[in-house]
Amino acid sequence: MKTSLIASPRHTLARLLWVWRWWLFLAGCVSAIPLAIYQTDLGMDRSLAAMFSPTDPTLIQYQHLQQTFGGNLVVMLVYDDAELMTPEGVARNQAWTTSAESIDGVRGVLSVSKLVQAFAYIRPQFSLLTGSLPSNSQAPPPPSKMLAKDDPVANSFRDLFAGYTHGQDEKTAAIVAMLQPGQTESAIAELRRLADQIPSERAPVLIGEPVLLDDAFDMIQADGNRLAWGTIGLLSLVMMLTLRDYRVVLLAAMAIVWATLCTRASIVALGMEMSLVSTILIAIIAVIVVAAVMHIGVRSRDNSNAPGESNTSESIVRVTAFLAIPILWTCLTDAGGFASLLNSQVRPVQQFGTMTAVAALAIVAALVWFTAALMSLPSGKRTPSQPAQSYQTPNLLKRFLVHLVTTSLRHSKLLSIVSIIALVLSTTMVTRLRTETSFLSNFRETSGIVQAYARVEQQLGGAGVWDVVLPAPETISPEYVSRVQTFENKLRELEVVDSSTGQTHRLTKVLSLADADAVAAQSPLLSIVTPEVRLAGMRTAIPTFADALLTFDPPKEGGTRELRIMLRSEESMPGKVKRELIHQVAQLTHEFDEGGLVTGYSVLMSQLVSSLLRDQWKALAIALALVGILIGIATGSLRYSLVALLTNTLPVMLVLAAMGLAGGGLDLGSAMIGAVSIGLSIDGSIHFLAGYQRARSAGVVVVVAATDAATDVATPILLATLALVIGFGILMTSPFIPTATFGMLIAATLAASALINLTLLPAAIVAVDRSKHSYCKLD
Template sequence: MKTSLIASPRHTLARLLWVWRWWFFCLGCFSAIPLAIYQSDLGMDRSLAAMFSPADPTLNQYQHLQQNFGGNLIVMLVYEDADLMTPEGVARNQAWTASAESIDGVRGVLSVAKLVEAFAYIRPQFSLLTGAIPADPGAPSPPSKMLEKDDPAANSFRDLFAGYTHGQDEKTAAIVAMLQPGQTETAIEELQRLADQIPSERAPVLIGEPVLLDDAFDMIQADGNRLALGTIGLLSLVMLLTLRDYRIVLLAAMAIIWATLCTRASIVAMGMEMSLVSTILIAIIAVIVVAAVMHIGVRSRDNLGETKQSNMNESIVHVSAFLAIPILWTCLTDAAGFASLLESEVRPVRQFGAMTAVAALAIVAALIWFTAALMSLPTGKRKTSQPMSSDDQPTPSRKFLVHLVSTSLRHSNLLSITSIVVLVLCTAMVTQLKTETSFLKNFRETSDIVRAYERVEDQLGGAGVWDVVLPAPATITPEYIARVQAFETQLRELEVIDSSSGRTHRLTKVLSLADADRVAAMSPLLSIVTPEVRLAGMRTAIPTFADALLTFDPPSDGGDRELRIMLRSEESLPGEVKRELIDRVTLMAQDFDEQALVTGYSVLMSQLVSSLLRDQWKALAIALALVGILIGIATGSWRYALVALLTNTLPIMLVLAVMGLAGGGLDLGSAMIGAVSIGLSIDGSIHFLAGYQRGRSAGMESMSAATDAATDVAAPIFLATLALVIGFGILMTSPFIPTATFGMLIAATLAASAWINLTLLPAAIVSVDRFTNTH
């Protein structure tokens, strides 16, 4: 049998690295200095826009909304006040409103106190018609007419803003702050300080999509740091306890550091920033490095036990030559798997693919710099026993592995057929999994964030915020206002039934200046003027709110004016219901006017999750194709490449199918599981195929070659998998559910991959060889 690329030793290259080992070591160390300096400028983009491609139409529509209506970054300071609709409650609200309005980065505020000012435009405190003129100009102002319960206009005005500035029961207040883009983080910090100053018995809380996203970034960054430290620490401990070789731990540490610096410097050079996804970069680098050096450590330990100390240097050269090509191909397939993410439409995922592909190649360079020099350091070990002769009994662990592999080989045909059937069934099940589009579902139910949003859902009528943008005429006419009001009535009557639960869902709030105009027209004085005049007066009374709902001044580019309808829905809607609701609102808006847009935070987040999950299948297909091509080139056999793809796809689909049977669904955490798992689990397959082909080239029968190859790579695979499962398992405690899901899925997939690579892969390879030889 012809020796393949991964099975061919490269003694010339190994000896070259050995002779020049300290020069390579110095080159690696000194090159780290400029890399460390250059990568220090790497930042993180925490904006929502950073998650989308600049050309994404969903993002463009959202940016159009921001540009025409002065931004859409809104947070709400919510607190309890049983006396809200009293002069005392309004006074408290006024004081906190003024404090919020004075914060840098807050471009406008809407609150009950602001409504009181606006209602004075509709119902002045005094009127020439009634003669109700205050006798003493210095006397306190009388209570606002907006607080009167028997005034139809006041009741309609309060109902109009119920769900925004106050709850339906008028015992929950919300100070709505519109933030200035570019100053979001500072403004949120100051608003949080204001919330902390409100008495705790009023249960103050700051909420809103910018706050939610900011908290998510904080959690994910913390999870990334915890994963990096936990994984590296556990891997180092496992290597030290199992191999008892400090050189391997030192090699892994230096390779991780150098590859991380090189990757981060490359990110800066490519003009990218760290993002929501890339916080796990260091952990991914640690995984690939340890998977490689574990093979070096196990092979060095075994060779040292069979080699005299005087021949240790020759042994290290042999090990380097033996493993250099398989490790190189492993890193190349890792890079190919991660590079498949470059086809994603979600920018952070695409950038993560580029980062990890660079990291896999940087690891190759790091191992070249440091392996020979560090492995030439004295081990401090003394040879205490003679090598095991052919008459010696194998260890219990090896006997178990031989029995396990032999059993699999005896049933190779059955295992191969069964695996194909299981793969098809699992893939069919995974395609039917439900997707979770609620960003609130990314947090645990016991978290303060979820509890705060539950208050908004219950007391303010829904935390899902989105918008409809309609073209408006140069002059707002009664006919246009009537059309908008009729359209809003259709939106309020829209119902979507959840097929799984039978529940009926609808929009919880629909609000525009057409509604404000209807209330203003109830005033005898304002009923005789045109809607354009009434809305101009409303702009004078509450300018920030009015400008956020209508472009009063025609755009400079000569386009049409636009009117915005603010929508609210339950944030916790099931994914299918939310998508159907968005789709039906979009169709209704298009019927009103073909230029109408439906956008907003809820729409963006729904589109983001859908894009991630759609990209998952595309990325997985590309990863399988690229990895298959590389393995085919490396082994010289397309049959072996197909078998390797089968054994590395099965664990992914099996784990996702089990998750579905347990009641789980697809979310942000499972969006990259396919490509990442392929990149991480392929290591065992490549090393097995290299050993198998070496055995076959030496004249061994297929079953013997498979048994020897599987037992030879079993120790490093099991040891590395144990450490990685524990390392990624750390993430299961994360308060950010996608991170916990990602950790759980990766850990389970790696465990299943290790088992399959030592049982199914040998069986399938032997079956393929038998079939080929008989035909």
């Protein structure tokens, strides 16, 4: 049998690495210095726009909304006040409103106290007809007429903003802050401090999609750090306890550090930033490094302790020659698997694909720099005068592994057929899994975030903020206002039934300046003027709110005026229901005017999660194609490539199908599971195929070659898998559900991959080789 690329020992390369080992070590250490300095410029982009491709139509519409109306980042500072609609309650509201307005990054504020100022335009505190003024100018101003319970106009005005600035029961207040794009992070931090200053008995909370996203970033960053340190710590502990070789731990640590610095510096050079999904980068690097180093450690131990061998340069050269090419191809296939994410329409996923592909290549360089030098250090385990312990007698684990592999080989055809059927069935089940696109569902029900939203949705009617943008005439006419009001009534009548629960969902609030104009027209004085005049007066009273809903200034050349309708919906609405409601709103909008847009923060968040889940199937297909091509080139066999793809696809499909049977669904945590799991699990397949083809080239019969190759790689695979399962299992306690889901799925997939690489892979290889090679019957 002709030796393949991954099975051919490269003794010349290994000897060169040995001769130049200390120069390579020095080069690696010196090169780390500029990399460490350069990577300090790496930042993190927390903006929602950074998660989309610049050409994404959803993002373009959202940016149009921002450019036209000055931003759409809305957060609400909500608190309880049973005396809200009293002069004292308004005074408290005014104080906190003023504090919110003074925060850098807050473009404008709408609150009850702002409504009092606006209502003075509709119902002045003095009579414009008689000109009478309060007799005592030093006396406090009388209570606002907006607070009057017996004034129909005041009641209509308060009802108009119920759900925005206050609850229907008028005992819950909401200070609505419109944030300036680019300053959201600092503004949210200051608003949190303001919320902390409000007495705790008023139960102040800060909510809104920007807050959700900010909290998600904080949690994911914490989870990423915890995963990185936990994985590295556990892997180091496992290596020390099992191999008892400090050199392996030192090699892993230096390779991880150098590859991380190189990757982060490359990110800066490519003009990218860290994002929502890239916080697990260090953990991914650690996984790839340790998988490679574990093979080196086990092989070095077996060579140095075998009868007649010692830890000599020849032993190290032999180990390097034996593993260099398989490790290289493992890293290349890792890079190919991760590079499949470049096809995603979600920018952070694209960038993550670039980062991890670069990291896989950087790991190759790191191992070149440090392996020969560090592994040539004294092992410290025994002196030359001490006899070497024999590692030739099979222990209980090895006997079990041999029995497991041989049992699989006896039933190779049956196992191969069953695996293909299992792959088809599990893939069919996975394609039918429900998808969860509600961003609020990413947090645990017991978290303060979910509880705050539940309170807001109960008292204010809904925390999901989105918009409809309509073309408007140069002059707002009564006919146009009437059309808009009719359109808004149709929006209020929309209903979507959740097929799983039978619950009916609808928009909880529809608000525009057309509604404000209708209230203002109830004033005898304002009823005689045109809507354009009334809206201009409204702009004078509450300029920020008015400018956020209508373009008053003359449009640019060739442009038109636009009217914005603010929509509210339940943030906890199931993703499928929300998508259907968005679709129905879009249909009505296009019926009103084909130039109308449906956009906003809530729409973007729904589209983001949907895009992630949609792109995962493309990424998985591309990952399988790239990995299959690379394995085909490395092994020189299309049959082996197809078998490797089968054994590396089956684990993730089985795990996802099991999750579906347990009642779970696809969410942010499973969006990249396919490509990531392929990249992480391919290591065992590459090393098995290398060992198998090496044995076949030496004339070993098929079954014996498969048995020897599987048992040879079993120890490093099982040791690395044990540590990784525990490491990723740490994430299952995360308060951010996608992180917990990702940790659970990766841990389960790696465990399944280890078992399949030691059973199904040898059996499938034997099955496909039976027709071309002689078969030795098992005893």
